[in-house]
Every structure is written in C-alpha cells, then in structure tokens.
Amino acid sequence: MLSERTLKKLQGIRKCSINGHKVKDLYQLVLNAPDLWEQAYGNIYNNKGGMTPGVDGLTIDGYSEERAANLRELLSENRYVPSPVKRAYIPKPNGKLRPLGKPTASDKLVQEVWRIILESIYEPVFKDSSHGFRMKRSCHTALKRIVST
Numbered sequence: 001m002l003s004e005r006t007l008k009k010l011q012g013i014r015k016c017s018i019n020g021h022k023v024k025d026l027y028q029l030v031l032n033a034p035d036l037w038e039q040a041y042g043n044i045y046n047n048k049g050g051m052t053p054g055v056d057g058l059t060i061d062g063y064s065e066e067r068a069a070n071l072r073e074l075l076s077e078n079r080y081v082p083s084p085v086k087r088a089y090i091p092k093p094n095g096k097l098r099p100l101g102k103p104t105a106s107d108k109l110v111q112e113v114w115r116i117i118l119e120s121i122y123e124p125v126f127k128d129s130s131h132g133f134r135m136k137r138s139c140h141t142a143l144k145r146i147v148s149t
Contacts, residue, residue, distance in 0.1 A: 002036065005033075009029055010117075013026075014120050014124045017122070018125060023121055030072070034068060034069070034072075036113055038068070039116065040109055041063040041068070044060050044108050049102075054083060054102050054103050054108075055086045055104060058104060058106075060109070067106075071106055082103070082110070083104045085101040085107075086101070086103075087099060087101060
C-alpha cells in the first residue's frame with residue numbers, strides 16, 4: 001500500500017503530464033520511497049511468472065526491506081548493473097518455440113518500480129484508442145472497440 005506522500009507525488013506526476021509540463025525528480029522518488037518498492041514487490045508477487053528464477057537462481061518471494069534498500073543504494077551510487085537475462089524456449093501451439101527472457105528478481109523489482117512511475121506519466125496522455133501494452137487493454141479489447149464502432 002502506497003503512503004499518502006507517495007500517492008500525492010504520483011498524482012502530481014500525472015497532473016504535470018496532463019498539463020504538458022516537464023516531470024522532475026523522478027530518480028529521487030525511486031530512491032526515497034520505500035513504499036513504492038513494496039508496492040512493486042506486491043505487483044510482481046501476484047504475477048504468475050514472478051517466482052521464476054533468473055540467472056542468479058533467486059526468486060522474488062520473501063520481500064525484505066533490506067533487499068530493496070540495497071537496490072536503492074546501488075542505484076543512488078550508480079553501481080546498479082542489470083544481470084543478463086536467462087533465455088528459455090516454450091512451445092507454441094504450432095510446434096515452434098517462442099523465446100522467453102527470465103530476468104533476475106532484483107531486475108524485475110527495479111523494472112516494476114520504474115513501470116509504476118512511467119505509467120503515471122504516460123497513461124493519462126495516451127489516446128483512448130491506444131490498446132497496446134496498457135493495463136486492462138489488449139488486442140481483444142481493440143477488436144471489441146472496432147466491432148462496436
């Protein structure tokens with residue numbers, strides 16, 4: 001659950017974006033909002049693929065503030081380096097294989113924190129007709145919209 005302070009910052013980011021203003025101090029939000037990291041963990045933990053280990057063999061389970069604090073420290077010191085993505089191939093219905101990347105748990109967490117922030121910037125200004133890679137939207141919702149138009 002995000003704190004009132006973090007929610008206000010994310011709402012401010014949305015307002016700036018809607019009004020066409022430049023959004024500032026995003027990195028400070030990443031470094032100084034532990035609740036944002038806890039929320040990111042909750043988002044990943046509920047995801048079916050969240051428990052998939054990366055190249056380091058670690059999974060996302062067992063969130064600890066210490067782990068998140070360590071990642072924030074590495075980011076603040078410009079020492080955070082994403083790990084290589086583990087490649088796996090899963091079968092498709094047509095018999096071919098689809099490549100799948102499995103990032104480490106730490107990389108998933110950092111990516112999710114940034115996704116939350118970037119979504120606050122861009123989601124309010126996307127056109128309503130845009131369906132690609134958006135929350136609660138897909139190619140199926142796009143097709144339904146075309147049919148109903």
